[in-house]
Amino acid sequence: MGPASASLNALFDALLYPLGGLPAFWGLLLVSLLSGIGMIAVFKAVSDQERIADLRRRMGGEILGILLHVSSPGTVLRFAGRLIRSNTVYLSCLLKPLLVMALPFMLVWGQLEARYGAEGMEEQVPVTVTVQFRDELPAREDMLVQLTGAGLVPPLVMVQALDQVSFRVVAESRADAELLVNGTAAGIGRTGEWNGSRVLRGFDAAPSLWRLFTPHVQVVRRVSGGPDSGWYSLEGRDYSIFGWHWSWTAVFLVFSMLSALAGARFLRVRI
Amino acid sequence: MLLAASSASAYVGPGAGFGIVTSFLVFINAIVVSLISALLWPVSMILRLCRKRRREFRAKVRRVVILGLDGLSPGIARELMDRGEMPNLARLSHQGSFAEMRTTCPGISPVAWSSFQTGVNPGRHGIFDFLAPDRKRYIPTLSSVKTGSATSRSGIWPFRRTARRPFISLLRRSRPFWGLLRRYGLRSTILRVPITYPPEPLDGHLLSGMCVPDLRGTQGSYTLFSCEKPEDRFTGGLWKELLKTEGGGWSGELPGPETEEGVPASVDISLQRRNDRFTIRVCDHNIELVPGELSRWVELVFRAGGGKVRGITRFCVSEDDTGSPVLYATALNVSPLSPSVPISHPVHYCRYLAGIHGPFATLGLAEDTWALSNGAISAGTFLQQAWSIFHEREMMFFDALRNNASGLVVCVFDTSDRIQHMFWSEGHGTGTPINEMYRRMDGLVGETMSRLGGRDMLVVMSDHGFTSFHTCVDLNRWLLENGYLVLEDGVREVETSFKGVDWSRTRAWSMGLAGIMLNLRGREALGAVEPGIEAQELLEEISEKLLKLEDDDGTKVVNAVYAAGEVYNGPYAEDAPDLIVGTVKGYRSGWSCVTGGVGQRVLYPNEKRWNGDHCHDHSLVPGTLACSMKLDDSGADITDVAPTVLMALGIRPPFYMEGRSLFPEEERE
Structure with missing residues (x-):
């Protein structure tokens, strides 16, 4: 899993590097606009445009049929039934592009989430780290926590029932920090200085295929007696547009949709 | 993997995302409108019942269906019925009546169908021919429609502005009998009856027929593309040059409606040969053409009058003696999905029909007789065109029968007229186009009869007969x-x-x-x-x-x-x-x-x-009148149809109608 995940991260690092000098919002905006156009182009290439146009025309006719015969409930019901049937066929037509786009979309989504979804660690702002052990928690005296670039804020809270250990850390600078728990090393916060670099919000020593879609969780080497995974309570990034607070998902969805709409018009895509 | 996805599962790309969102809107829309319709139904039903009580007589039937077969000759029909080649019309005749029907003077479609719909002679509806003379300028004008532009002022001072706006007015006077049905709570569906353009309001739906123009404002002008200019001049169409391109293909310009500068807006076409077929590219459509076969309808978008004007056309490619392509494009029909002129009432009725059944010919005289006359298309292509138009009409007619269960349904089929015009000299023996046409019309009669109930009256009629020229x-x-x-x-x-x-x-x-x-x-x-x-x-x-x-x-x-x-x-x-x-x-x-x-x-x-x-x-060219009910049809005249239909629906014909009800004397009261 590690090499695949690392290659993917490297690829996106390279792709997004040119936007690294921009403020995060502008970087995300550009990525959203390009993603929208890219996805609409893929949709055009993969979908059966003739069939979709035909179904849209037919559904338009069925809606008009309902309006034209509104005083005749029997006819209206017949048209409503036909409309629902056409709509189901239409949805089935969307299945192929949906399946084709699902994997790349989820990869892109994960990468953007990792890069634009959260701030890195702020100076003097404590971050809670929760570490999960697989079987049984080591004894308190056997617990070894070391930090580089950040300081540990006691106490160390051990929850035996959940096999978890929690503690707080405070960054010493905005640079990335590193955590070492019983031999397992993992990064916290940014992996680079530039906007658009990954912000690590956890680690996983026993990764599954799913970790390809969550690059904010660092894939680490498993150490005997070390923890399985961990996660950090980093704040989500807040994007301010005209005084409104937007999450990265809102920015991405809205602007990719707008660019997709414009792209659909420009590329004459039937959706 | 999809099931495992969390936040991404709701949105997999804008295309599919929009599709899914709009689909749910469609579901909600369908349910809401159905509920509203069900809630309104008692009110509209009571209103309709109150109106129906205004009828002067007890209605003989719940619905009258008129199947207009333009130019169906009673003589040929009788002959084929006797030979057993028109069994359905024979059955209708046996069940009700079949007779010759006197047509108007002259027996021309716009005149006769105007008298059919108004129940009066041409002196009362004002249509005497296809063309009307402009007595001040000694030039021919279209008898049924006047188009032009008028200056209109809008806005208030100081923002008042003057603009020239186009107008279209129907010159047929008097009133169609379906216009009277609203008062009695009866709905009508009127399909392609000649001289109904521009459409007049009625309680129901109307699709205009003969005299609907093409996008060039003519009654139908096709375009012929070839590398060599035809030697003879021809009417009814335009010639445009096909230019050879560097890629081994051909290109040309298809002229459409006139712009404000007086020059036609046009779209580019390019043609490529692919083995024994051709591919035409026009307005982002790539259409494969099999030589000698008509393409499907293709939507074209022209930029004229400060906006987009949409039309539809069909192409047919053939090769000349030198092996160069000859491309035929039908007249640019007004697009029923986005009509630039009113061709139906209500305006979205044509959109509804096109949505349900696909694009269809909207031109008044849609079968391209000029193209066949001039040799631009073969007889086979012409027949393919005529029968596909027939099929489109048939779909609309059956749709109307399904959705209008009471009141009036009228549909006129022109295929019978066009085929007889072009193939009369071949006679009507077995295997000829005319014979096949009569048999298919009989099939249509049979299919219609099978779709009607016991309380429906079917009238099969033609406006005139046919003979040689x-x-x-x-x-x-x-x-x-x-x-x-x-x-x-x-x-x-x-x-x-x-x-x-x-x-x-x-x-x-x-x-x-x-x-x-x-x-x-x-x-x-x-x-x-x-x-x-x-x-x-x-x-x-x-x-x-x-x-x-x-x-x-x-x-x-x-x-x-x-x-x-x-x-x-x-x-x-x-x-x-x-x-x-x-x-x-x-x-x-x-x-x-x-x-x-x-x-x-x-x-x-x-x-x-x-x-x-x-x-x-x-x-010498009487029309045909067949009915599923017994009629006193001796000496029947085309103006008698309107009063007969009104009587069947329990309505006293208005005083101005000249025709008589054809129901036998004892049934009239």
Whole structure:
């Protein structure tokens, strides 16, 4: 899993590097606009445009049929039934592009989430780290926590029932920090200085295929007696547009949709 | 993987995302409108019942269905019924009635269908021919529609602005009988009845028929693309050059509607050969063309008048002797999905039909008879076109039967008329196009009967019959040779629109398919005949001489000449031609004479492919009337249909209708 995940991260690092000098919002905006156009182009290439146009025309006719015969409930019901049937066929037509786009979309989504979804660690702002052990928690005296670039804020809270250990850390600078728990090393916060670099919000020593879609969780080497995974309570990034607070998902969805709409018009895509 | 996805699962790309979101909107829309309809139904039902109680008589039927088969000849139908080739019409005849029906004078579709829908003679609806003479300018104009532009002011001072806005008005006067049904709570669906453009409001749905123009504003002009210019000039279409491109293909420009600058907006087309087929690219469509076969409808978008004008066309490619492609494009039909002129009532009725059944021909005269006449398409392609238009119409008609369970459904099929015009000379024996057409019309009658219930009345009718057209009669040449029409010095022949006629010395002129007009002082711009006795004597003189007109073999050419005063009455009778010339079978007004030309001979052979016609003495080309109910149909006239339908629905025909109800005497009360 590690090499695949690392290659993917490297690829996106390279792709997004040119936007690294921009403020995060502008970087995300550009990525959203390009993603929208890219996805609409893929949709055009993969979908059966003739069939979709035909179904849209037919559904338009069925809606008009309902309006034209509104005083005749029997006819209206017949048209409503036909409309629902056409709509189901239409949805089935969307299945192929949906399946084709699902994997790349989820990869892109994960990468953007990792890069634009959260701030890195702020100076003097404590971050809670929760570490999960697989079987049984080591004894308190056997617990070894070391930090580089950040300081540990006691106490160390051990929850035996959940096999978890929690503690707080405070960054010493905005640079990335590193955590070492019983031999397992993992990064916290940014992996680079530039906007658009990954912000690590956890680690996983026993990764599954799913970790390809969550690059904010660092894939680490498993150490005997070390923890399985961990996660950090980093704040989500807040994007301010005209005084409104937007999450990265809102920015991405809205602007990719707008660019997709414009792209659909420009590329004459039937959706 | 999809199931495992969390936040991403709700949104997999904008395309599919939009699709899914709009789909749910459609579901909600369908449910909400259905609920509203169900809630409103009791109110509308009560209103309709109250209106239905206004009916003067007990309705004989719940619904009247009129199947108009343009030009269906009762003689041929009877013959084929006797031979067992039209079993459904025979069954209808046996069950109810079948008879010849007197048509209008002259027996021409716009005149006859106008009388059908209004129940009055042409003197009361004002349609006397396809063309109406402009007596001030001596030029032909379309008799049923007036289009133009008028200055209109809008806004308030100081933002008042003046703009020129186009207008379209229907010139057919009087009132169609379906316009009366609203008062009685009865709905109508009227499909492609001639002379219903622009559509008039009614309680129900209407799709206009004959006289709907194409995007160029004509009654149908096709486009022919070829590398070499055709040697002969042709009417009814345009020629455009196909230019060879560097990639081994061809390109051309398809002209559409006129822009404000007066030049046509056009779209580019490119053609590529792919083995034994061609691919045409136009307006982002890539269409594969099999030589000799018509393509599907293709939507074209023109930029004209400050906006987009959408039209639809079909292509057909063939190869000339040198192997170069010859591309035919049908007339640019107004797109039913986005009509640039009103072709239906309500306006979205045509969108509904196109949505349910796909794009369809909207042009009034959609079957391209000119293209066949000029050799632009083969007989096979023409028949393919005619039958596909028939199929489109059939779909609409069955849709109307399904959705309009009470009231009135009228649908006119033109295929019967067009095929007889173009294939008359082949006869109607087994295997001929006309024979096949009659059999398919019979199939349509059978299919219609199977879809009707016991409380429905089916009327199968035609506006006129058919006969041959082998000889042209140039009435203007005859008037010239007899001294009634005078040309300016040095002019020997007039191609069209009376250019070169000396009006100060002309006493009579002919325009249209059967009319002769006197050049009457006070009525025509340069009138030379004094109204009153002089005019009357002149009319009698012309009539007498015309009745003596004979062909070289002694065949009498004119069966009867009717004075307008004898055959028409009503407020518009004075707009009629002064004389209507009823030619015998086989003889018809000459091609150029119709539009104001003066040829070189009075009688000459009709060399066009158009070899069947009905523009003869109307008594020789009666229409057909068949009904699922017993009718007193002896001496039935086309104006009788409207009162009969009204009586069937329990409504007293209005006083102005001239026809009579055809129900037997004992059933009338």
